[in-house]
Structures are given as C-alpha cells and as structure tokens.
Amino acid sequence: MEYMTKVNRKRLVIGMSGASGAPLGIELLKIVREHPEWETHLVISKGAEETIIQETAYEPREVMNLADKAYSIKDIGASIASGTFKTEGMIIVPCSMKTVAGIVCGYSDNLLLRAADVTIKERRNLVIVARECPLSTIHLRNMLSLSELGATIMPPMITYYNKPTSMEDLNRHIIGKILDRFGIQVNGFRRWGEISTG
Template sequence: MSVTPTKRLTVGISGASGSVLALGLLRYLKAEPDWETHLVISKGGVRTLEHETRITESQLADFATRVYDREDVGANIASGTFVTEGMVIVPCSMKTVAGVSHGYSDNLLLRAADVTLKERRKLVMVARETPLSAIHLRNMLTLAEAGAVVMSPMLTYYNHPKSLDDATNHIIGKILHEFGVEAENFKRWGARECVTPLRALS
C-alpha cells in the first residue's frame, strides 16, 4: 500500500516588516496534516517579530514542525539531499535579497535559499520595502532570472478587504498558491463577490 509522503516547506523569516504574514502562514500549515514546516529566522526577524506581534521566537516555534539555529549551516535544510517542496522567505528584507542574489550564504537562512535555487525548487521571496532603489531592483531582477518568485505583499482591492486581517490573509493565500495549497476563503479575481461596479466608488 502506497503512503502519501509528507510535504516539507522551508520557511525563512528575515528582518523586514510583515512578520504577521509568516505567523499566519505557519498557523495555516500547522493545521494541514500533509505538510511540515522547517523554520529558520534571522536576528533581525526575531526583533521585528517581537515588535510587531508581541510573539517571541520560542512562542513562534510552537507553530513550526522544526526550528533550526540560524548559525547551523550543517542543518538538514542546508543540503540539497533533504527534499522539500521549496522555500518561502516571508517577510524578506533587502539585506536578504542581496545575500541570496549574490550567493552570500553566511547563515542558514541564506544557505537554505541558495540550496533551493541550485536544486531548481521553488523559492518565493516576499520582499518588503518601499520605495525601492535601483540596487534593490537589480538584485530582485537577478533573483527572478535565477528562477525565484519575487512576491511583494501588495494590497489588493478587488477582494474587498474589510480589515487588515483580510488583506494579510489574501497575501498568505497567494503564497500558499505557489505551493499548490488552496487557502480557505481566498478570493480570486472574477469571483462574483469580488466585482464592484465603478459607480459604487463615486
């Protein structure tokens, strides 16, 4: 009898604003029995997480299947032989964008992303910064040319968000879509409830 293998997703959190996106993603996948999450968080990521959500690194660990020391470059997720569905870095700082785009793997988060690219697995980078400098744009172009998905957490209006949670959950739904997971209540363009006549805006 064949058994459906558990799917693994490497989740990186770096020091940009938007750590609530990572928290929501981990919470969602924790309830999915077919998925494991393998988490690594940078020093900046810890600081931002605690500032924005009041959740500590140790509390966040409860939502992940396994958590790794950011300095342990010999961990499972640092090797291409450890099979995953890919990796998401959410939120992703411009420092992390620069490190991955230049192959500068001086910690486990950057090394895991480097491995994801070299193994031709999906790498989603939820890059959070505004405005963007020419340096940021060049680095993101390099990543896109290398096969990464650069996903800025943009507000959308066609789904008629009624709260910040609605806007946050929409971004989480877009991230999950990249890995073949259909999030509950994710509103796609064209759905009847997502269409508003222009006259309603006047």
Template sequence: METKLKVSTKKRLVIGMSGASGAILGIDMLKILSDNPEWETHLVISHGAELTISQETGYTIDEVRNLADKVHDIKNIGASIASGSFKTEGMVIVPCSMKTVAGIACGYSDNLLLRAADVTIKEKKTLVVVPRESPLSSIHLKNMLSLSETGAIIIPPMVTYYNKPLSLEDMNRHIIGKILDKFDIEVSGFKRWGETVS
C-alpha cells in the first residue's frame, strides 16, 4: 500500500536567529506568528543566538524552540529548508550578526542558517536581514550592500518616534510589524504613518 506524504497548506516562513544582540525581536516574532493559523514557522538558532537568548532574556532555549512549528538543527545541512524545492515564502534573520551577514554575502554556507539564506536568494524569495551592530564598519556596510544588491531587504532595528512608543515592547512591535509587512502579515498594534490604530 502506497503511503502519501501530508503536504502543509500553510505558508512557510524560515526564521533564523544568530548571535547578535536583540534576541527578543526573534522571540516576539515567533510569538506573533504562533497565533497566526495561516503560517508555519521553521526555526534555526545558532550557538551564538543561544548564548544571547540566555544573556538577554528570561526565556530558555526550549521555550523559544517551542514557539516554532518546526525546529532545525543548524548542523543539519540536509534539512528541508536547505533545498529550493521546499516551498517557502522566504526567510527572516532576526537578529542577524555581522558574521552571518558576511557568510551570506560571500556564499559561505557552512551551516543550515547560511544555507537556508543562500537558497532563499537563489530561489528569488524574500530575504529580510535584521542586522544588529553599532557603529558599522566599512566591512559591515560593504557586506550589507552586497546583500542588498542580490535583492535582500535590510531592516536595521531602528527606533522610531512617529508612532509614539510608550515602552520597549511598543518599539519592538513596530520593528516586527515593519519586518512582517514584507510578507503581507499584519501585526496588531503596528502603527503606520498617516493611519490610526483602533
């Protein structure tokens, strides 16, 4: 008897977390997407991100993993998200370290996070990179320019003021709203310029 594989009808989004500061942005994004029944999240966490999660947040690594629909080992270069034939809407790397930016820019896919980003670029899917570093060196800027020239979208987690944030959570939500807007995902409480939020 032939066994049929179950194919997901949800839209898939790959989320990479690397070792830059700002781990809470990736965590909050996963929380928002976990409440969205139309989307399936595929998570890859680097060792550096695990350290940052422990240092910057009150979450355990298992708690973060449990927010995703699927979790992939960064060493598993043969995972589904390493192939262009695995259908996704794209990938977000949040936060994104300068090491990861450099790896993607050079096509140095020595782990699953870098390989998934490389696949996203070659398949001409949406790749959003959220780099966390300040100040930026000429090397950082050149690498980000290289990514931008391949079609990647660079969204530094910049503080905005026109939305009149009252808390760090408000600022984080605005950043996440800008990121997910690239995939036409509406985020509750995201304040667009010229619009009011009910």
C-alpha cells in the first residue's frame, strides 16, 4: 500500500466524553488506524478518563496513544479549535448529555466543546453517539436542536438482524454505522441485504 503523507491524509476529530461506552471509542480509534489515509485527532474529557478506567483495561494515556495526535481538554488554542484547520468532521463517542447540552448552547469552555462548535460552524460532518437511558425531555430537545443544526444523532443501539454472537460483534456493527458516515469501511460490518435472514 502506498505510503500516505501527512499532507494528503484526511483528518478526523474524535472526542470522548464522560458517558458509558468507552470501549466504543477505543475500538473506533483502533479501526481507523487500519486506514493509513486517515489521521485521528483525539480529545478526552476528564469524565471520559474516569470512564475508561472503570470500563476497560486501558489507562487514558494508552487510549491517547491510539490517535495520531491527542490534546489536553484544556488546550483551547489547539489546532482543532480553529475552522482553518481542515478536517472531514468530528465524532463524539461516547457523548454525554452534559456534552450535548454544552454544544447546543455554544458553551465552548473546553477543547472538546470548542471542536464540536467549529465542526458545526464550518458545516462539517458531526456524529454524536449519545449515551443515556432513559432519555428525558431535556435530552430529547437538545438532541433535536443538534439534529436541526445538521449533526447526526446515533445512539449506540443494539442490532439483532446481523445475529451477533459476541460483544465485539455488537460494537463493530455500531462502529461500522458511525464510520460509514465518513466512507470508512469496517471489516466485519454486515449490512442489511448482505445478510441471510433465513
């Protein structure tokens, strides 16, 4: 495979906030690493750091090392905080309701919120993997507002038509749907119509 230079690689911003679902963010980072034409820029909230420790065998620093570049949540002057830094868009996985509320209100007091704000104002692809259950009226209104602004709201719903046999199958199907928004193929992602239902 031809080596891709940093000049012609596509940039994808990935945020992880403090909701359950850290394994999804980690697995997504691993899968994007399999595509040398893509470059990942990661920002992890303090809440996400705690969730990573609670839900996985990883330390936050190990997760940061899965990205091409990782930033401090406090680094509001980082490259991904500017619209002139060209990216293909942003995925927040998992995305807490606090983060959803912050984005809706334009309350960009940290780098994750600022990067999302930039993604919206530049009309780039923003995928919100919202994680909460049950959803309150406040949550639903905030997500409706984000959808009206052009974001894709993609809660990590379990799918059964692909007949999953493991947690890995469940995670890979969700990640396949997320990355499909950016044209990134995921090995093992099984689409409807490609699956025998007999």
